[in-house]
Amino acid sequence: MLRKDMSDPRATSPSQALSPPGWARAADFAAILFAILALTIPVSGGVRALVWGWHLKIVSPFRLLLFAAAIVVARHVLVGQPSLFRSLREAIVSWTRSAPLRTAALAAAGTRPVMFAVGYLTVIMLGYAPGAQPFRDFESELLNLPLRWDAGWYLGIATTGYSYIDSAGPDAQQNVVFFPAYPLLVRVVARLAGNSAAAYVVGATVTTVVLFVLALAYVYRLARERLTDDQAAATLWLLAAYPFSLFYGAIYTESLFLLGIAGAFYHFGRREFGRAAWWGLLVGLTRPNGLLLSVPLAITVLEGRGERPVGARIRGAPAACAAIAMPVAGAALYSAFIWRLAGSPFAWAAGHAAWGRHYEGLSHLVATRYGFIASVGLLEYVSREPYDLLNGLGAVFVLAAVWPVLRRFGPAYAAFILINILPPLAAGGLMSAGRFSSVLFPAFLWLGAAVPARHRAGWIATFAAIQAFNAALFYTWRPLF
Structure with a gap:
C-alpha cells in the first residue's frame, strides 16, 4: 500500500503495468512480515500473549521462517510473475525516487x-x-x-x-x-x-x-x-x-x-x-x-x-x-x-x-x-x-x-x-x-x-x-x- 500511496504519481515505471493480484500482494506482505518477525526474535525473545483466552507463544524464528517460505512457494506456484523479489525491488526503487x-x-x-x-x-x-x-x-x-x-x-x-x-x-x-x-x-x-x-x-x-x-x-x-x-x-x-x-x-x-x-x-x-x-x-x-x-x-x-x-x-x-x-x-x-x-x-x-x-x-x-x-x-x-x-x-x-x-x-x-x-x-x-x-x-x-x-x-x-x-x-x- 505504501508503494502506491507514497510513490510519485508522475514517476511510474513500465514494469508496474504487470502487477500481481491483490491476494498475491497480501501473501507477499505476509511472507515479508513473518521474515522480519523471525529476525527480531533473537533480540526480543519472542512473543507470549493471551489472546481471547488462548495462549499465544512464538519463540522460535525457524517456525516463522518456515511459514514465510511456504507462503512464498505457494504464491509463486500460483502466480509466478512478477516475483516477490522483483516486486520488492521495484517498490524500493519507487520509494527512493518518490518526491x-x-x-x-x-x-x-x-x-x-x-x-x-x-x-x-x-x-x-x-x-x-x-x-x-x-x-x-x-x-x-x-x-x-x-x-x-x-x-x-x-x-x-x-x-x-x-x-x-x-x-x-x-x-x-x-x-x-x-x-x-x-x-x-x-x-x-x-x-x-x-x-x-x-x-x-x-x-x-x-x-x-x-x-x-x-x-x-x-x-x-x-x-x-x-x-x-x-x-x-x-x-x-x-x-x-x-x-x-x-x-x-x-x-x-x-x-x-x-x-x-x-x-x-x-x-x-x-x-x-x-x-x-x-x-x-x-x-x-x-x-x-x-x-x-x-x-x-x-x-x-x-x-x-x-x-x-x-x-x-x-x-x-x-x-x-x-x-x-x-x-x-x-x-x-x-x-x-x-x-x-x-x-x-x-x-x-x-x-x-x-x-x-x-x-x-x-x-x-x-x-x-x-x-x-x-x-x-x-x-x-x-x-x-x-x-x-x-x-x-x-x-x-x-x-x-x-x-x-x-x-x-x-x-x-x-x-x-x-x-x-x-x-x-x-x-x-x-x-x-x-x-x-x-x-x-x-x-x-x-x-x-x-x-x-x-x-x-x-x-x-x-x-x-x-x-x-x-x-x-x-x-x-x-x-x-
Whole structure:
C-alpha cells in the first residue's frame, strides 16, 4: 500500500503495468512480515500473549521462517510473475525516487535531530526548571530526554495497559483520557525491539519520527493537488519548522494523528473510500477530537456534488458514508472498552476535568485576556503569562488562516481548522493550543502558497529558531505541553 500511496504519481515505471493480484500482494506482505518477525526474535525473545483466552507463544524464528517460505512457494506456484523479489525491488526503487517521501525525509532530517540536540544541550548546560521533578528512569540524560510530560502516560499504557480507580473518579488524573492507537503501536515496536525499558523509550521516539515522515509525505501529496512542486516543498518545511512542531519528535500522538487525517483526506478526495475508512478509524482511535474528522469529510462530499453524474454519486454513497462514519466508529470502539473498564463510556471525556479542562466558552477566554491586558498592560501580561502568550500565538495563526484557507481550498479544510481549535479553546483556554495548532495542515498549505519564494528561507529560519526555544522550554520541564 505504501508503494502506491507514497510513490510519485508522475514517476511510474513500465514494469508496474504487470502487477500481481491483490491476494498475491497480501501473501507477499505476509511472507515479508513473518521474515522480519523471525529476525527480531533473537533480540526480543519472542512473543507470549493471551489472546481471547488462548495462549499465544512464538519463540522460535525457524517456525516463522518456515511459514514465510511456504507462503512464498505457494504464491509463486500460483502466480509466478512478477516475483516477490522483483516486486520488492521495484517498490524500493519507487520509494527512493518518490518526491513526497524524499521531501518529507529531508524536512524531518533537517529539523528533528536539531531539536533533540537543543533539548539535550539545554538540559546538561542550563538544567531543569526550579522545582521540577523530571522522570529519571535511566542514568543517561539522553535516554531520559524523551520522558517529558504526557510521554509518561503513553509509555505507562504501552507497558501496563489501562486502569481506572473508581474511588478517585474523574477528579483524579487517570490514563483513560489517552486514546489507544499510539500506545498500542509503541507496545508492538518495543516488544519487537527487546521489550526493555530502553526499547520502549527509543522505540517510541523512532516510531514518532517515522510516522512524521509518512505524514509529511501525505501532506505533500495533498499540497501537489493544488500547489506547485516548490510550494508543496515549502509547505513541508514550514510545517516541520513550525514553533510547535517539536512534538513531532516527542512521545506524543501528533505524528500519528497528522498521518491519519492527511491519509483520510487524501484517499477520500480520490474516492478511495476503503483506504479513507481505515485512516479515519485510526484517527478516531488516536485522539479525542479524532471523531470530529467526520464533519469535514462530509463537507467534502457536498463540495464535489456537481463534479460527478448523479448515478455515480448514488453508487458511491454507501462507501462514502461508511468512510465518513469511521472516525466516530473509532471513538465508539474505545468508548465501549472504557465502559467495560470504568462503568461509563464517556469516562475519558469526563476525565479531562482533572487536567483543568472545563467548558467556559470563547467569550470568557477573550474577556479575561482582554481585561487582564487592559488592566496591567501588554508587557506585564507577557511577563506574567509567557506560556499563555506562546500558545495564544499558535491559536491566532491557525484562526487567521481560516478565511484564506476557505477561499483557496474550500469549506472542508476551513471547517477542519475551526472544529479542532475552537472546542479546546472554549474548554481549557490557551492550554496546549500551540500543540493543537501544529496538526492543522490546511493552514500550512495556505502559508506555503502565500509566502513568496524569496521570503521562504526567512520564514523557515524564524520558525525553526522559535521551535528551538520552545524545545528548550519543553525538555527542561517547563510548562509548554
